Amino acid sequence: MRRILTSALTVLIAAAMPAAAHAQLPQIPRLPASSSADIQGEINHRLEDARAQVEDFSSQAFPHTAPGKKAPAAPAPKKPQPRNNGGVDCANCVAITYDDGPGAETNRLLDKLKAKNAHASFMVLAPNAYQHPELLKRMKAEGHTIGNHTKSHRQLNTLSYDQVSQEIDAGNAAIKKATGQGTRWVRPPYGATNATVDQATRDKGVSQALWDVDTVDWKDRNSDHVCSAAVQGARAGSIVLMHDIHPTTVDAADCVIDGLRAKGLEPVSLDRLLRTPVAGKRYYARG
Ligand code: NI
Numbered sequence: 001m002r003r004i005l006t007s008a009l010t011v012l013i014a015a016a017m018p019a020a021a022h023a024q025l026p027q028i029p030r031l032p033a034s035s036s037a038d039i040q041g042e043i044n045h046r047l048e049d050a051r052a053q054v055e056d057f058s059s060q061a062f063p064h065t066a067p068g069k070k071a072p073a074a075p076a077p078k079k080p081q082p083r084n085n086g087g088v089d090c091a092n093c094v095a096i097t098y099d100d101g102p103g104a105e106t107n108r109l110l111d112k113l114k115a116k117n118a119h120a121s122f123m124v125l126a127p128n129a130y131q132h133p134e135l136l137k138r139m140k141a142e143g144h145t146i147g148n149h150t151k152s153h154r155q156l157n158t159l160s161y162d163q164v165s166q167e168i169d170a171g172n173a174a175i176k177k178a179t180g181q182g183t184r185w186v187r188p189p190y191g192a193t194n195a196t197v198d199q200a201t202r203d204k205g206v207s208q209a210l211w212d213v214d215t216v217d218w219k220d221r222n223s224d225h226v227c228s229a230a231v232q233g234a235r236a237g238s239i240v241l242m243h244d245i246h247p248t249t250v251d252a253a254d255c256v257i258d259g260l261r262a263k264g265l266e267p268v269s270l271d272r273l274l275r276t277p278v279a280g281k282r283y284y285a286r287g
Contacts, residue, residue, distance in 0.1 A: 054280040059118045093286075094265045095273040096243035096256060097121040097211065099149055099187060102128050102135040105250045110138055112253040120147040121270040122244065123187040123209065125153060126174035133178035141177045145269035146151035146210055147185035148172055164200040172204075184277060185209045185270055193282060203278025209270055211241040212285040218243050223252040231259030237273070238265075 010249055096107065103122055113120055122139050124146060139146050148171035150156070156164050172182050186201055187209045201208055213233035217226045226249055230240050240256075242249050260267055273286050 007133065009176075018258055029246040050053070069271045090266075090268065090272060091274050092236050092265050093268045094236065094260055095121055095145075095239045095270045096242065096260075096267045097123060097187070097209065097229070097239060098126075098242050098249070099123040100125060100153070101244040102132045102139075103245045105247055106135050106244050109250045110135070110142065110144075111243050112250070113144070113257075114142060116254065116257045118257045118267045119143050119145075119272065120267060121147055121185070121209070123147040123149040123185070124171070124175065125149050126151040126171045128268075129171075129174035129178055136175065136178035140181070142161055143269060145176055145185065145271040146179065146183055147187050147270065148175060148183050148206065149187050150189060153189045155190055155192040156188045156197045157192040159196070159199055161196050165204070168200060168204055168206065172206075181194070184279075198280050198282070207277035207279060207281040209239065210282055211239040211282045213238050213240040215240065215242050215249075217246055217249045217252075221246060221248040223248045223255065226252040227255035227259060230256045231263065234260060234263070234265055235285075236265060239270070239273070239285050240281065 035256075040253075044152065085137055096118075098106075102120060104120070106227065109120075119142075122136075122144060126148075136146055136210065141163060148168060150167040151170035154163075154167065156167060159167070168186055171186070176182050184206050185208075186206045188197055192208050193210070197208065213230060215226045215229040215233075217229075220229075226242065230242065230252070234240055242256075244250060257267055274283060277283060
């Protein structure tokens with residue numbers, strides 16, 4: 001009886017509805033939360049990459065164009081890349097990276113990089129970023145990569161997922177406040193990472209910037225040693241670790257850049273060395 005009534009009702013409803021409205025919509029599979037985050041992270045990366053390429057192109061075509069201006073609509077014929085871009089495929093590129101700032105020495109380092117037409121990456125601590133937003137703005141304007149060195153410089157591999165997330169979020173918020181843009185790089189303090197950090201960075205769509213060349217500049221406050229450690233250790237694709245809070249490290253910058261170039265290597269930003277980093281992945285070098 002019940003079935004008959006239901007069938008009768010269905011027929012009545014079907015008759016009352018236009019055919020189009022009666023047609024079933026295709027089922028859209030619902031993605032699990034982690035896949036959505038992955039996809040969002042990937043989208044963000046690709047957007048950032050496209051933006052970086054537009055900026056690269058724009059700065060080559062119009063060297064004096066202010067950042068943020070629109071790139072020309074029609075691409076110009078390809079010209080040989082200037083040396084500071086490290087060649088078309090960046091085969092000879094090295095990322096020189098500076099942690100723990102920005103601080104009192106950072107402006108002097110930025111002056112040196114500018115004078116040499118070299119690019120670097122700055123892994124900033126959130127409190128320092130809030131204290132020196134003008135330095136982050138300058139880094140961004142001059143083509144350097146800004147990375148997240150967390151809020152309180154704790155060993156992330158000793159923390160819970162939520163604590164790691166908070167450290168990352170706070171660092172990103174500080175960078176975004178200063179520059180209007182987030183970052184795709186996190187540098188775990190002390191290089192201390194584990195599966196929890198992998199997961200948290202993956203969920204947030206950021207990658208882990210570690211290193212293959214440690215200059216030990218924080219301990220060895222000697223510019224010559226810093227320079228020789230950086231230059232002798234580096235190969236194409238290397239990520240070199242230094243700290244822009246030490247005057248001796250900043251003093252070494254000219255020697256590092258000249259020494260790398262004498263080896264046929266070109267110091268570039270991380271965003272240039274690794275254009276499409278995978279969220280959550282640990283990068284010790286390229287390749
Ligand atoms: Ni550090």
